[in-house]
Amino acid sequence: MQSPSASSVTAPRPGSPDPAAPAQPIIQLDHVSFSYGRGARRAVDDISLAIAPGEFVGVIGPSGAGKSTLASLMSGAIPHHYTGELYGATLVEGRDTCDVTLTDISRIVGSVLQDIDAQMVASVVEDEMLFGLENFGVPHQHIEKFITAALDAVGIADLRQREIATLSGGQKQKVAIAAILALAPRVLVLDEPTAALDPVSSETVFEILRALNRDEGITVVVIEQKVALLSEYCDRILVLNEGRLTLDGTPREVFAHSGELRAIGVDSPRTARISNSLAAAGLAPAGQPCLTVDEAYELVAGVVGASGGVGATDKKNTSYGARPAPVSPAASGAPAPAVAFEHVGFAYPAGGAAVTDLNLAVYPGEVFALIGQNGAGKTTATKLLNGLLQPTEGHVTVAGHDTRTTPVSVIARYAATLFQNPDRQLCKNTVLEEVAFGLELQGVNVVEAHERARAVIGRFGLPEDASPFSLSRGQRQMVALASVVVLKPQVIVLDEPTSGLDYRECMTVMQTVREMADAGSAVVMVCHDMEVVSDFADRAAVMADGRIIGCGTLDEVFANAALMERAYVAPPQVAALSARLAQGVSPAFANISEVAELVETVRRLAAERAGGPAAGGAGSAAGPDAGGASAAASLAAAPAGTAGPAVEKHAQEDADA
Amino acid sequence: MLNVIDYVPGNTLLHRLNPVTKLALAAAIIAATFLASSYAALVGLLVFTLALGLYAGVIRQLAGLLKVLVPVALIMLLLQVVFVRGGAPVAGFVTDEGLYTGGKACLRLLGVALPLILMLTVTKLNDLANACVEKLHIPYKYAFTFTTALRFVPVFSQEMNAIMEAQTARGVEFDTKNPFKKLSLMLPVCIPLLVTSVAKTDSTALAAEQRGFYLRTRASSYKRYPFRACDAAAFALCAVLIALGVLL
Structure with missing residues (x-):
């Protein structure tokens, strides 16, 4: 395919790179x-x-920011596959991508697409491995030799004779990378390689990329999206x-701007948010965000001092007082569960993921999470619901109806499902x-029906006459969510x-869900x-096997x-950090799972250490509670496109600044 | 999930034949099925196909296909019996000639479908494409299109299932017992399927081009597909089958 308007306006060609630069850039975009x-x-x-050759570059941004387009530019898919108006010059190894065929560009730049089945x-x-090599x-x-090397590099030598259709998402992703790798590209461009993967597989994919980058110089x-x-x-x-x-720099430079990032809709690692909040409070040096739990531990330990038993008695107050939600409605003894699993077992006729002896009760008003690795049976559990x-064994009761005796279309009146892929829902x-x-x-x-739909559409700020398929991925998910709400x-x-x-x-999706729970849905x-x-x-249930x-x-x-270890689930950074701090620094950190709460605890302890216990402590207690109160308040005025408490919590971090 | 055209690994003689030979064998059985006019020959060819399937260990796939085809064949028999009016009446509107021709049409339907599926279950799609390019000089573009289309069948059927599940969970009555109602409910579901498939096809084209699709020539394939002695024997068998079809 030819691009109709390929650029010939090659602006100031950077033919004379500045002498300090280590090497000629392997990919260069010029206006x-x-x-x-x-x-x-x-x-x-x-x-x-x-x-530059040998770099490991991450690209992040909100939906519609042009990330995939940037990847297409680098891989030559623009201008050779997608047509449109192109200005400026993209140089791969010094040659303009408009002057070279896509095939020749792909000898240098290997690309892994977002849709792995289509790849x-x-x-x-x-x-699959042979295809590129032969061509x-x-x-x-x-x-x-090339096939063996590529399969070994990715660690899937044992999958060589397998049918691709029988592989898991993580395995497919590895096959896609290996197939590109066999062609010995100098650059790998990957578009959201971990979007469909669980945390452990995502980590594995990045480990592979790191090894290729380090050992092969790719x-x-x-x-x-995973910051x-x-x-x-x-x-x-x-x-x-x-x-x-918007920003271009090392992770430390970029995540020092967590406030600006949040404003455009990009998350920062929780540890960076903690250190930035502490920096804003004058407790830590600015511009040095912590990127790992280890670093954050060092920082907090330094600020608070390994003061041992200080604050141990306050522990209950701070950590539980901050959580406004009813911790366990079961304990209060009152309402009947909206969903009940009693000794539920199920096995697919053709084999594959089965579930055994599931017992669950989910009550109106709570958000209940199922966590675990891919293949642990989580999706099977939702389909049983x-x-x-x-x-095949036991009973599932939804709003008082046994799923064995009630048709799915009737259950649908009581239980609405929001699927991962909105495109399967829209019609x-x-x-x-x-x-x-x-x-x-x-x-x-x-x-x-139309009247009620209009009200919800208005709340979400969606265009009511547009075709759902013409909207962006995020908006399509919002349409699917609206039809649940x-x-x-x-x-x-x-x-x-x-x-x-x-x-x-x-945040908007989850905020809406939280509101629905607060309004009485399970x-x-x-x-x-x-x-x-x-x-x-x-509450959460952890599933494995x-x-x-x-x-x-x-x-x-x-x-x-x-x-967590048995289920191969990495706890969130804040929980991991607070657990370590509780052990090594002060028991006051036990069971903290939110950034604001942890920052408050640090401030309080630092203040105590400085000898002024009253000031920090009193003021801080109001913080997280205020967040909780506004969560309840925002119920009535459902925000369109904005997020409630979660964002407010962040706003609070900013306010601290 | 059992898919009737999935490759079933094995090391039987049938598996080891050149893909082009297998194609020829399937074509010969089909040709013979059309040429043959006696019941004995038609049943014989069907039994031969099933015996090959049994030998190659793919009888389960063939049985799965039969489950779908036999009802279709019976409908065909019924139509033939209704519309063929010649011959002596047997019972009611049924005539002996109607039964006779209808029965043959049924057998032919099965005799055409089974060999093709047998061939696909014992051949990897890529081998089939590469061998056709090497031996039959078919342009790779067409071979690739054909294999990709076949490869997408299970992908799309999975997609279709996922869409139906999503719609059922919304309250669309796909669990209805009425087949006509179900069919009318399925039509709107085709829209999301179409959207997904167009996007997928476009991505596949891009992925293939980025791996040098346009550079591929007849000599590109790493695996070679020479004809061996057993292939020659199989070709002889093909000739015999067609000859028998003409004679019987």
Whole structure:
């Protein structure tokens, strides 16, 4: 495919690199702008940057910031595959991508696409590996060597003869990387390689990338939403917003700006938020964000001093007083559970993930999280809940209805599901019809259904006449969410509700869910993002190998290191940090799971240490509680596109600044 | 999830034949099925196909296919019996000629579908494409299109299942017993499927091009597919089958 308007306006060609630069950049963008189609908004707007050989670069930004477009520019897919208006010059190894064929660019830049199923061209791993090698005319006597090396580098030599369709998401991702790697590219460009993976597999993928970068000297450019991974593995982070390059620097430089990042909808590692808050309070040096739990531990230990038993008696007050949600409605003895699993067992006829002896009770008004590795049986559990699967043993009761005797379409009136991929849910021509559809299925008449749908659409700030498919990924998820909200269901099931969303969208979705729970719905959520779980869930069950191996309040679950390890779940940074601080510094840190709370505790302890216990302590107690109160207050005035408590909590961190 | 066209690994003679030979064998059985006019020959060819399937260890796939095809074949028989009016009446509107031709049509339907599926279950798609490019001089573009289309069948059926599940969970009555109602409910679901498939196809094209699709020639394939003695024997068998089809 030819680009209709390829650039010939090669602006000041940086032919004379400054003498201090170590080497000629392997990829260079020079005032590059691109829009898909004439007159469309510029997806990428006047970006100039240079990537040196051997760098490990992370790209982050909110949805629609132009991250995928940037990847397409680097890999030559723009201008050769996608057409539109292109200005400026993209140079790969000093040659303009407009002057070289896509095939020749891909000899240097290997790219792994977002949709991993579409990336595959064969049905067996070995053939997938062969495809590129054969095409590029690698001499046949060397092919075997290249295949073995690439498979070994990624650690999947045992998968060589497997059918790709039978592999897990993580394995497929590794195959895709290996297939590109076999071609010995000098640059790897990956578009959200871990979007569908659990935390452990995500970490493995980044370990592989790091090894390739270090040992083979391959330049890596990776688009990623998981900030903790980016900060740990990348040398350099590019932040995009609305098509422009906002920040460019080392993770430490970039995450020192956590306030600005939050404003554009990009999260920062929780440890960086802690150290930035402490810096703002004058307790830590500014501009030195902590990127790992270890660093944050050192910092806090330094500020507070290993003072031992100080504050031990206050522990209960601070940590539990801060959590406004009813910790365990079961304890209060009152309402009947909205969802009950009694000794539930299920096995797929063809084998595969099965669940055994699940016992759960989820009460109205709580957010209940199911956590565990991929394949632990979490999704099976949600399908048992909404009736898509029927238990082979035991009983599942949803709002008083046994799923074995009630048709799925009837259960749907009580339990609404929000799926990971909104595109599977959407089927109507306009947003309005889409949102009203669920109500109409329940027998609400068209006029009333549309009226109620309009109210919800207005709240979410969605365009009611637009076709759902013309919206962005994040907005499509909001449409799917709106069609759940409009039903006011007794039970809400969420299967990875935030994957593929940027930080702000994620907060909006979860905030809405929290409000629905506070209004009386019971929420069951499967989620890999432990930060989201720790921000929004009340209780959690940990699953491994189809069984529930632990269940309790979030604090209990995250504090149980043995349990977390057995389930291969990494506890969120704040929980990990507070557990270590409680052990090594002061018991006052026990069971803290939120940034603001931890920062307050540090301030209080630092103040005590300085000899003025009253000042810090009294003022601080109001902090987290105020956050909780505003969460309740925001219930009535449902915000459109803004996030409630979670964001307010952050606002508070900023206010501290 | 059992897919009828999935490759079933094995090391039988049938597996080891050149993919082009297997294609020829399937074509010969099909040709013979069309040429043959006696019941004995039609049943014989069907039994031969099933015996090959049994030998290659793919009988479960063939049985799965039969489960779908037999009802279709029976509908065909019924139509033939209704529309063929010649011959002596047997019972009611049924005539002996109707039964006779209808029965043959049924057998032909099965005889055409089974050999193709048998061939696909014992051949890796990539081998089939590469061998066709090498031996039959088919341009790789077409071979790739064909194998990709087949490869996407399970991908799309999974996608379709996921969409149906999502819609069921919303309250669309896919769990209805009425097949016509179910069919009318399925139509709107085709829209998301279409959207996903177009996006997937585009990404695949890009991924293939980024791995040198346009450089590929007949000599590119790493694996070679020479004809061996057993292939020659199989070709002889093909000739015999067609000859028998003409004679019987």
